[in-house]
Amino acid sequence: MKAAEREVPDVHFTVDKQNISLWPQEPPPKSAPSLAMRQTPTIRAALICLSLFLVVSVVLQAILYPWLMGTISDVKTNAQLLKVCVDNISNLGSEIKKNSGDVEAAGVQIRMVNVSLGRAHSQILMLKTSVEKANTRIQVLTESWEKVDDLNAQIPELKREIDKASAFNAKVRGLQSSLENISKLLKQQSDILQMVSQGWKYFRGNFYYFSHIQKTWYSAQQFCVSRESHLTSVTSESEQEFLYKSAGEVFHWIGLTKAGSEGDWYWVDDTPFDKVQSVRFWIPGEPNNVGNNEHCVNIKVSSLQSWNDAPCDNKYLFICKRPYIPSEP
Incomplete structure (x- = not known):
């Protein structure tokens, strides 16, 4: 060691x-x-x-x-790629979170769409029912149209019949118009005969009453009013001729008068007085207003010029006049 x-x-x-x-x-x-x-x-x-x-x-x-x-x-x-992937995953997570709300909203919309689809389905069923009814009506109309075609084929014949009927109706209307006119004439004749039976004379739409007693001008006018008339007025030469010929050269009061010496002549039945025309009906020299007291007019002679002014208190025969008014049927 x-x-x-x-x-x-x-x-x-x-x-x-x-x-x-x-x-x-x-x-x-x-x-x-x-x-x-x-x-x-x-x-x-x-x-x-x-x-x-x-x-x-x-x-x-x-x-x-x-x-x-x-x-x-x-x-x-790889680390960089992994980092990129991690970043992408992070962004994807954010997108997923963000899109989750969109998914929920889409879910709500889908539910709403489902409700709408349910309603649409109900409406489709209703429309289907309506279409079936319409088809039934179309079938009925088709049958009716076939009948119309049949009627159209009959139209020419019907038109000829209608033309014949129209001609016949025209004749009928003509006959009805003639009958109405005849009825009116008969009614008028009946009314005239009735008035004539009461002493009136008929001339061109008017009745005239020639009295048989004499009265003053005012009393004569009152009498005429009591008979729904007035002392006669004169509006034409033909009427003047009828009056003087019917008077027969006997004095008769007519309805021409004036108020005082300076007054204008006027007709008591309110017929407008034609001064120019009346010149042809006065006796030459008349009216002369003798004694300033001749304020009423009579027919004196049997002539076109037969008018004469005279005192209203004189008593003469008189002529009443009333227009013809058709009586109610």
């Missing part, structure tokens, strides 16, 4: 490419050759082992270094 515990002199070596040189730090002392000789195999073995280790290390380093560097580079690359 003591021999082993002695200090072993340091060994120095150098590696020059494939050459390995070994030497001791200090040469062994010349005084102890036996110890050096004893230690030489051990040292040589150690040196050989060490040299082999170094050679192997150098060889392994020369062989494994490039592989190791490539592996390290691949590891770095």
Whole structure:
């Protein structure tokens, strides 16, 4: 143990490419050759082992270094890729969280869509029912249309019948119009006969009553009013001719009068007085208003010019006039 515990002199070596040189730090002392000789195999073995280790290390380093560097580079690359993947996974997690809310909203929308689809399905069923009803109606209309076609085929014949009926109706309307006219004439004749039977005369739409007693002008007018008439007015030459011929050269009051000496002539039945036309009906020189008291007019002679002004208090026969009004049927 003591021999082993002695200090072993340091060994120095150098590696020059494939050459390995070994030497001791200090040469062994010349005084102890036996110890050096004893230690030489051990040292040589150690040196050989060490040299082999170094050679192997150098060889392994020369062989494994490039592989190791490539592996390290691949590891770095893979680490970067892994980092990118981790970042992507992190971003994907954020996106998943973000999209989870969209998924929930989409779920709500899907439920709403399902409700809408349910309603749409109900409406489709209703529409289907309506279509079936419409088809039934279309079938009915088709049958009706076939009947219409049959009627259309009958239209020409019906038109001819209608034309015949129209002609017949025209004749009927003509006959009805004639019958109505005849009925009116008969009714008018009946009314006229009834008035004539009461002492009236008929001329161009008016009845005239020629009195048989004499009265003053005012009393004569009152009498006429009591018979729904007035003292007669004169509106045409034909009426004037009818009156003077019917009077027969006997004085008869007519309904022409005036208010006072300065008044204008007027008809008591409110017929407008035609002053120009009346000039042809006065006796020449009339009206002369003798004594400023001749304010009423009579027919004096049987002539177109037969009017004469006279005092209203004189008593003469008189002529009442009333328009013909058809009686109710």
